[in-house]
Amino acid sequence: MNVTVLPWLDIMNYGSVLQVFAVQKLLEQYAGRVGIINYKHNSRLRDAFSSGLMRSANNLLSYVFFMPNFRKFEKLLNITGGACYTEEDFAGCDAGADIFCTGSDQIWNMKNGSDVFGARFLSFLPEGKRRFALSSSFGDRIDETVLSKSREWIHKFQRISVREDAGLAILKEQYNYGDAIQLVDPTLALPAGFWRSFAPKPRVGGEYILIYDMMNNKGFYEYAKEMSKKTGLPIVHLCHRFSRIFFCGKSILIPPFFDFITLIDNAKYVLTGSFHATAFSMLLNTEPICVLHSRNPGRLVSFLRLVGAEHRAIKDFSDFDVLGRDADFASINTILEHERQRVADFLSGIFQTRCNAI
Numbered sequence: 001m002n003v004t005v006l007p008w009l010d011i012m013n014y015g016s017v018l019q020v021f022a023v024q025k026l027l028e029q030y031a032g033r034v035g036i037i038n039y040k041h042n043s044r045l046r047d048a049f050s051s052g053l054m055r056s057a058n059n060l061l062s063y064v065f066f067m068p069n070f071r072k073f074e075k076l077l078n079i080t081g082g083a084c085y086t087e088e089d090f091a092g093c094d095a096g097a098d099i100f101c102t103g104s105d106q107i108w109n110m111k112n113g114s115d116v117f118g119a120r121f122l123s124f125l126p127e128g129k130r131r132f133a134l135s136s137s138f139g140d141r142i143d144e145t146v147l148s149k150s151r152e153w154i155h156k157f158q159r160i161s162v163r164e165d166a167g168l169a170i171l172k173e174q175y176n177y178g179d180a181i182q183l184v185d186p187t188l189a190l191p192a193g194f195w196r197s198f199a200p201k202p203r204v205g206g207e208y209i210l211i212y213d214m215m216n217n218k219g220f221y222e223y224a225k226e227m228s229k230k231t232g233l234p235i236v237h238l239c240h241r242f243s244r245i246f247f248c249g250k251s252i253l254i255p256p257f258f259d260f261i262t263l264i265d266n267a268k269y270v271l272t273g274s275f276h277a278t279a280f281s282m283l284l285n286t287e288p289i290c291v292l293h294s295r296n297p298g299r300l301v302s303f304l305r306l307v308g309a310e311h312r313a314i315k316d317f318s319d320f321d322v323l324g325r326d327a328d329f330a331s332i333n334t335i336l337e338h339e340r341q342r343v344a345d346f347l348s349g350i351f352q353t354r355c356n357a358i
Contacts, residue, residue, distance in 0.1 A: 006122060022185075100131040108121070161180065188340070199262040210237075211224045
């Protein structure tokens, strides 16, 4: 059986790209061939030049550093067909596939670019084509315009799994779709050893605080500096934007994607508001300090609740007691192992067989 995946792929975000790799590797255990649709989020470059001269210059420089890494990483993905920028470009994407998958990350969050709408719900597929969702995310409640257009497409899915508990509520309350389950992000459905097998050697020696900021919040960096003073640990800054190299700590500018794993794995603490930085921290048993920001904290809260680690979150930048609120990694490891089995059961139910094990 061949499967084709529509992912949230071509964006400047480490977690989003690594989860596409995870989806491919997971499905290769069940399908004879896994193809990745080459969906190009065409608002990325448009947005890079729509926010004033300084911000546009920063975005352009970031793009220049990011793309060589992405092009190398793309070689690990089974990209099928030409680039898809518009709804019309998806015509014919169903050739040769027995079943289709959306997943993962925020593929159904139309606030993250609405350049392609219906295709992200697999609207281009003919009637009767099998389809399922693997840990997809809406990001937030669906507005009525999106809801009215997407309801028909949602009900064509054979099975739907979502990443957050809020997604279950959206499906049940807004779409009247009851046969859905919550599963962990695909990156967590693979064991720590899998990721470490791809991780390069450390480029930083000794213990350190890794910071990874998605929001460009001044308070975040002041908190990091104070945290460094309290712990005596240096700051290593994983910069995913060019301008961030001047903020604080030893800056590592847009490294290759698997360096993301190494940097988290070898840190003493990871200070972040990123879902995937938090997820990998838990998986690799590195203490995260999770900054709950106003822009959709539900993803982080849902995950922390799942693994019993809500105490690792901070709601403001005065909370340093978190340094003494250790994560129970023995319990977390047990929970994640159970969740990996749930993902395996879900996929086995769809494919009715398992070809290979990781």
